[in-house]
Amino acid sequence: MKLHIALVSLALLAGCTKPASDTAPTADAPAEPAATEQTPPATAADAPAASPTSPPAAGMVMGMGEVTAADASAGTITISHGPIEALKWPAMTMAFQATPEQIASVKPGDAIHFEFEQVNGQARLSKVLPSE
Numbered sequence: 683m684k685l686h687i688a689l690v691s692l693a694l695l696a697g698c699t700k701p702a703s704d705t706a707p708t709a710d711a712p713a714e715p716a717a718t719e720q721t722p723p724a725t726a727a728d729a730p731a732a733s734p735t736s737p738p739a740a741g742m743v744m745g746m747g748e749v750t751a752a753d754a755s756a757g758t759i760t761i762s763h764g765p766i767e768a769l770k771w772p773a774m775t776m777a778f779q780a781t782p783e784q785i786a787s788v789k790p791g792d793a794i795h796f797e798f799e800q801v802n803g804q805a806r807l808s809k810v811l812p813s814e
Contacts, residue, residue: 743766743798743800745798747794748762780807
């Protein structure tokens with residue numbers, strides 16, 4: 683008797699499910715409505731200009747180092763600096779954009795404290811102070 687009830691139950695369940703062919707769209711009804719608005723693909727212009735080592739957000743960053751060059755024609759001061767923890771930069775020597783006044787205030791060999799920010803992928807000095 684139990685076997686008979688089990689077989690009848692299975693037959694009823696089989697009759698209640700739709701075959702896979704019944705779920706396919708017909709010519710009268712589309713499967714999904716077409717999207718009317720699409721997000722344009724990302725381009726290089728949409729990506730930030732900063733490298734993976736640049737700061738996650740805008741802001742001033744402090745550092746200490748030694749001036750290796752001051753180039754008025756290029757508008758830069760080259761600094762051999764220690765690690766910049768805020769940016770996860772190792773110690774390195776690099777050129778920073780500087781104002782004519784900042785360039786005139788330093789000479790190669792000067793130990794300095796400096797403050798800068800990243801602007802369009804370029805490091806721009808905001809303060810240059812002698813190290814004490």
